[in-house]
Amino acid sequence: MDKTQNNKAWFLVLPVLVLVAFSAVLPLMTVVNYAFNDTFGNNRFFWAGLEWFEQMVTSSRMHDALGRQILFSAIILAIEVPLGIFIALNMPKRGFWASFCLVVMALPLLIPFNVVGTIWQIFGRVDIGLLGRVLNDLGIAYNYTNNPFDAWATVIVMDVWHWTSLVALLCYAGLNSIPQAYYQAARIDQASRWAVFRYIELPKMKGVLLIAVLLRFMDSFMIYTEPFVVTGGGPGNSTTFLSIDLVKMAIGQFDLGPAAAFSLMYFLVILLVSWVFYTVMTNLDREEQK
């Protein structure tokens, strides 16, 4: 085979390579560098091996943060996914109110994260916040700055407020792609409302639901800005999630070595879970094509 060899094409991808190198590869390598070395300043490094990793894996501080993080992701998935499906099922399918609902639902998604945090920080304040003040005037002792349960409730309700729309909109799109004939056939077959959901709506939403769960898992597992703005990780460490803890460690205490090891493991966990999801999704697709 006389195939023309022309390596000039490589020059065309060079700009992208340079860009990616500076934006992703070099910073990542810096982190890797910190994770395996110790330094006392002046850019002098000493090989530390796996010491930081061992320290982090056995650290109870990290275990607690990871536990809180998993609990948080589990709770918001358990609330947002069923709630999103429920909202999507009850949204009007066409006409003015359909457009109205879509716009209203999309609004929270358009607000910058730190603004969401600030809104809820003020909303929940006991002295001036609409929510905090009203609850206390009603005799419910609510204070997210000194009660861990209230802090958790605030952060979770905030996330539900911010992100349920995403699940609902994805499900809504899935539901709208179901041809009317399926509902008609179900009526002919005398199917109950539950059977319609179980055998028609849920299977058709499966694809978008998996995407919704994946997105919500990744985002919630990496959450930083909103709880940081509202509670700052407090009271105590009760809402200190992984990324908040990471930032405290890295730029609060300036423990760059452990923080770097920590962030690499954090990254790997997210990568692993996303990979599992991706594999499950592609396998489902393949099964469907059989």
Add this chain to the structure above:
Amino acid sequence: MAQITLKNLAHSYVPNPKSEADFALKQMDHVWQDGGAYALLGSSGCGKTTLLNIISGLVRPSQGRVLFGDRDVTDAETAARNIAQVFQFPVVYDTMTVRDNLAFPLRNRGMDAGYIAARVQDIARMIGMEEALHRKAKGLTADAKQKISLGRGMVREDVNAILFDEPLTVIDPHMKWELRTQLKQLHHQFGHTMIYVTHDQTEALTFADKVVVMYDGRVVQMGTPEELFETPAHTFVGYFIGSPGMNFFDADVTGTRARLGDAVVDLGAAYGPQTGRVQIGIRPEHAELTAGEGLPLQIQRVEDVGRHRLLRGTIAAGEINIVLPEGTGIGADLTHVRLRPEKINLYSDDWRVTPEGRAV
């Protein structure tokens, strides 16, 4: 099972219909006999599917009542009507196996498991899918899916009626014939009222005891295949049934004679004075070539369509199609066409006129 009565029924998709043109279904009164096999025939957009959906309750009519037997079901939910319907395109429950798909309507009615298993087996045999019962419905071909839809339509024995909305569109031709035969067999066996929507006249004429022809939102004729062929009630039925359709010529009619331009044709029956646009209609099968009797004919071309030949020509009043029986030659002396008087129908403004008396 029940007789289905449509009383003053009409339907419009416009909220406040003003003129008759706004109605997808014009006002109609019809009775569908219990146990009849009906074919609903008409071109696309004439209201066939609307009528079917009104009977099954998927669409609520703008006016009039629907009765099953003596029971008024106009406001009843589809599920409460206990009716089966098969749609044009396959609808299967993807996540279920073929077996569960077929069992679904029975399970929804809470039948006992033994009965369901036996019934599903019967239906699977009928649609030729016994081997595929354990498979997921998702990966099947379109015609296999449609067979499942058909099977689901037939699985309940106690339904009031089974409605088919062009169910064989996606099925292979050889399978089409087989399934149609099976539907017919099923009808003989269980005596369900069956309504079969189609725009294919062969399908309609082979399936049904009675054919209902719809045109522009109206039922123009309800009759046996023979009635539709010999005495179409409307020019549309004449055009639509038969291949090719009926020949129509404008005519002046007095008594038993029709004047077509300069020529005069015997009608075989006497008619009163007519108003509006008057036409006579004659089937291509009922016109014959002659050596001198009848109307002068110019032959344009002859097509061989298999079992017979089709002659296309012109007479003074317009174009005419003639079906030539197999084996007849076309000699140079055959220059005229004779229209058999007893087979001529008369139409005034597209509707058939009943003769006042047979000519002697």
